[in-house]
Amino acid sequence: KQLEHLNNQVDNEWVNFNYRINKALLLKKSSRIKNLTAAAEIYKELIEEKTQFHNEILLEYCDLLLIELGMTNDAEILDEIQLYLNELIETAERSKSFWLLAETCLIQAKVSLITLDLTKARRFLIQGQQIAEKQGYKQTAVKFAEEYEDLKSQEHLWENFKVTNAPISERMKLAKISEYMRQMLRNRAKLTTQITEDDFTIHKERKICLVCRGDIKGYMYVCDCDTIYCEHCARALANLENVCWVCDAPMDKTKPVKHYEEEEISG
Ligand SMILES: [Zn+2]
Ligand SMILES: [Zn+2]
Structure with missing residues (x-):
């Protein structure tokens, strides 16, 4: 009987988890502030719980923050996004998920563009390319090289944004950050990482x-x-x-x- 009770409990937790994640996704699709706020509450809860889908949830929440950023042009939201991206990088490194690490570099490059820090953006693109080359991800390496060239050709636009202090929503459009975030989210399977304590001790040395x-x-x-x-x-x-x-x-x-x-x- 105890076992049955436990089973039910596990099932319920799973159902409850699925329910919440789907609800948040639905709410996120709505453009009403009320719904976006409700989605944010769910994501914050799920982030606290550190589930096995932690990376995916972090990215979904960042995607939501980007929607909010586009609507409000509030630069403080960028700090929050940065915080979660740092957490992603840490997990990626600990679990040696170089795919996640490279893709996060691309998002970081886009965030740097939005803050108009072109040098930082270039460095993230170089870093992503080096990671991809080292790991033998040829397509990813090509993508980064193309992004680097694109940035070169758009440099005058970004410099102009600095002069005119263009609103964040305009910078987001030129950086295409939301498109990249969603592309990354489509690779759900690659987002799940596993960390063993062993890896972490070795990592330090x-x-x-x-x-x-x-x-x-x-x-x-x-x-x-x-x-x-x-x-x-x-x-x-x-x-x-x-x-x-x-x-x-x-x-x-x-x-x-x-x-x-x-x-x-x-x-
Ligand atoms: Zn040095
Ligand atoms: Zn190296």
Whole structure:
């Protein structure tokens, strides 16, 4: 009897969980503030519970926050989104989910664009590409390279947004952030990650490249600030900005440092 009771309880929890997640999704589709607020309440509850669908729920909630951001142009919402993205990155790293890590870099690049920080946006695109290349995700690597080129060709638009202080909703449209968020959410299966305690202990002792977050085997570049880069990323950075992302010191001292702003003037 006890077992039956337990079974019922588990079933009920599952039904209840499904009910809430579907309800939140439905409410999110509505454009009424009342419904969006109700959806937000459910997501916040589900986030607290840290279910096995935690990553997906975090992203769904970020998607909702983006809707709110577009409606209100309230920059504080960006801080909240950033908080959840950081949590996603942490989970991705702990579970070695490089797909999630790369895709989150793309969203981070878009968030940086919305805050008009182009240098940060470029770095996230470079990071995503390095992660994809290191893991052999060819299509993803191509996507990042294309995004990098797109940003180059739209640079004058973004610079203009800085001058005119364009509303956040306009910046969101140019960055296409909501489209990317939904694309990511369509890959539900890839969003579920598993972390074992073991992974976490090993993680602490591993030598990890700052950019591609992969284990470093063989050659590594150690900056004076003790930041370490794998050979692949060190070469890529030396050919781009040629500065350490942590301390801004030149990486290849025989080459000039290329700040993006200077590049714009000379180019
Ligand atoms: Zn690397
Ligand atoms: Zn450094």
